[in-house]
Amino acid sequence: MLPKTGKVLPKRDRRSASNVSYAEAVAAALHQELGDSHRAIKIVMRWTGASERTAKYWFAGTKGPTGEHLLSLVRHSDAVLGIFMQLAGREACLLSLELADLRSRLTDILESIEQALENKT
Template sequence: MFPKTGKRFPDGGEPTSSTYASLIADILKSELGNSHQANKTLMRWTGANERTAKNWLSGTNGPSGEHLLQLMRNSDRVFEFVLKLSRRPALPSNRRLEEVRNSLRMTADLLSDVIEIQDR
């Protein structure tokens, strides 16, 4: 058996598969937690088996292909991460836009209340 003496590819700054898996794990844990219920949610979202969901949450493996698409469909944070990773301009999701709109409405109502109090 001969030792491997080939050249290594230079680090192009691209995330490695372990980095990808750990970043996906961080996103999923922050969104779903690290409980058995999180596994069940991932299984329901993607149709993956329990061992696969556990591997995603632990960062051992990252989702690929159809599972990644299912996660993107159900998780805004995973969707935004994949857009960022692909170096595409991130577009806010409808849910995020609704949150911003509601926040702006609440701020406008609060300002109106403060102005009314000052006018008295």
């Protein structure tokens, strides 16, 4: 038997406070955008290619998405994108995205108003 050498590192709890708050924040965003139905879980499964069990973990806030699953959620869900940017400390970037979206919607509304006025005359 070999003697133990070197420093003994204390075991860490894998669920640190930041991981718990991250998972809970993603769960809240998913619930806000998609609701609490089983259909919402199926939508997330379709978006990410994740298993049903994994999607249920995300909705429960037990575990959070990582890697490609997180990218897929951010690509499809504005609520998850917002939480992601907020947790990353990039609220200013999120504001610019919201302003660009608002500008696009206002342009569409103005075009609809112009078309309605042209049709009346």
